[in-house]
Amino acid sequence: MVVLNDAAKQIIEAQRGLHPQYVFPCNGKAVGQMLNSAWKNARKRAANKYERITGSPANKGFKNLRVHDFKHTFGYRLRAAGVYEEDRKDLMGHKSDKSVTTHYSAPTLERMIELANKVLETDPQQRNSLTIIRKKAA
Template identity: 75%
Template sequence: MALFKVNTGTREQEVCQLNWQWEVKVPELNTSIFVIPADFGGRTERGGVKNTDDRIVVLNRIAKQVIDSQRGLHPVFVFPHENHAVGRMLNSAWKNARTRAAKEYERITGMPPNKGFKSLRVHDLKHTFGHRLRVAGVDEENRKDLLGHKSDTSVTTHYSAPALECMIEIANKVLETDPQQKKSLTIVRKKQHDPRKTRAKIL
């Protein structure tokens, strides 16, 4: 789920509730996309796509591999847990995985990870995807489309095969930035309540 999220920029409940009925095959490109209904729900009755529009999720190479590996596990949910949808990703399993990852990081690099590594939030994966797009030189309009933000020319209004092919190519650009990410893993995130303050987070 984390690997899918960091390669699509989806929100937590969009991943938890991801449904096979939302998959749309694109035979011209030998792939598929997901169209998440604006009112799909979530953990509350008001849950749904944040910008209130149906959202298209294109799959880069890694996200497609994740989806293909999930086929056949459940007739409804892409990421099932004990025959139902996962309630949330930020749970005890996530926290335990952070601890194991921090230990593995230190074992591989010989250096202790930044403190932020152990407190990595699920939502940080969406920010990481956006940051990787920026590092890859993707313009703001295309970043908005891939992240599911409001835009003047949203891809949700036209998803012909050529348009989707372009978006998939752009989404694959984040994979080219991986060596650069390893060189510099610090991301500065501004606190919304006080724009003068910042804090660094290791991703």
């Protein structure tokens, strides 16, 4: 299960019904993997659009953005929004060293959605300054 905040849910809902079976099809078929030619081409289009709008070229990080980088950013923004580590682990699907008591008091879906929406409540200037975090390859 993937917990969506209101912004992500809005994007998904806008796509519903555009294809009879899939939310985000690629050439009418299911997407088998995220780092595919469609993603790579979308990155190029986004970098070109950025350059047209701003008048300066997109930086290398933007041009090489990976799907997983969004997960890193989401985790960072959850932390900046004050979401507890245990809840961040649940939202991001990370394994947790939970106690048996914690295991039996799993978070409700409503609570997880509320926490995911916290990234939307941060100061807009702070949200814009939070960038995609990516560890440099050695």
